[in-house]
Amino acid sequence: MTETNERLDAVFAHIEANRDDFVTRVMDYVRHPSISAHDIGIREVAALLVNHLEGLGFEAEAVATRNHPMVLGKRIVSPDKPTVLLYGHYDVQPPDPLELWESPPFEPTIRNGRIYARGIGDNKGQHFAQLLAIESHLAVHGELPCNVIFLLEGEEEIGSPHIAEFVREHADRLDADLVVTSDGPLHESGAPVVTFGVRGVAGFELRARTASRDVHSGNFGGVVPNPLWTLVHLLATMKSPEGEITIAGLTEPVIPATNSEREAVSRLPLDLDAVKADLGLTKLDEPRERGYYDRLMFHPTLTINGLHGGYAGPGMKTVLPCEAFVKCDIRLVEPLTPDYVFEKVAAHVAEHAPDVEFVPLNGMLPSKTPMDSPFVPHIRRAVLAARGVEPLMYPTVGGSLPDYVFTKILGKPAFVIPYANADEANHAPNENLEIVRFIDGIRTGAALLQELSA
């Protein structure tokens, strides 16, 4: 333990001594655009990263996929040491609308202790912090405390269309003991966060058609069935006014929260009045008694994204439409899968409204790493050493990310340990990273490598 502390203190001192140089270098890195949606600069930045990793003694390669390459690097210290797979993405969002940037997106600028540039928070600044953590260990001790595999994706901002295929195909090169992703924001107070899972998602559309054309609601009303009513009645059978999903069997397999998850949730800060004020709400969705984090972490949802048909323009139009559509999404918690919920929704529609067409859209599996994973005490100690406070532990977050490729395809525990400030403005103009968060990120990355070797 003392040896761990001494080794780590020396690395922290190196980081402090090189602070200005590290800031200059991350600014040089984000100066290179790598916009996946427009295929700008992707291969150049992938090549730059391969070079960088090789400079750190990694065996590195830009591995081709059906679109943008994955940067894969590996440095094995000893087969007896644990191996951590560090995941990040080197592509960035398009910078539009350009006129709202106070300084150009690819000319990084420091203002008020923050670096402003596209990609500085999401995600180049964060994985560059990991690279600098590795560099600092090597500079001080000449070797890394554990084995490291680096995986940097070039298509995260366009929905990671090839990562599952890539991970399946190259599973042997990704054989690690755990996966750590540094992406997304810290808690808004700046408190460190460790996230263990994400919800999945399954989208679908329902289409109702009746007459061969729209008709007059007076001449044919009462004769021709109304497809909007068909959908409204059908939807009413899918979720109760009390907020429970009533699609037969859909929620049956849901695994209730474990004791350690409940305990972690009870420690999470929550200012419900501030949330309500921010959103202009007087009450939360049904069911009324359900806790805020319970809603987001432990229950599936059924959301109507849009209901379309007929006339909704200005004034009145007495039309009886001939077709209507609704789009919905279901957020999935373990062990629900898109295929399972599609099957249940299809059966429900066939029973309640056999004339309605069910069209499954895209889906993504949920992912969850158990909170009693043996790596948790090490991660906790690493964050404490780097930040001086215990991290907030999120069993799951409400959104969907392809973490399942690590937990389900590779079968490894996966943790998200973000480094960016909560107001990083990712995907928006004036994306930024607080310099102190960037340095904290390097310290956290360094502490993690050291603690994992213990």
Ligand SMILES: [Zn+2]
């Ligand atoms: Zn993003």
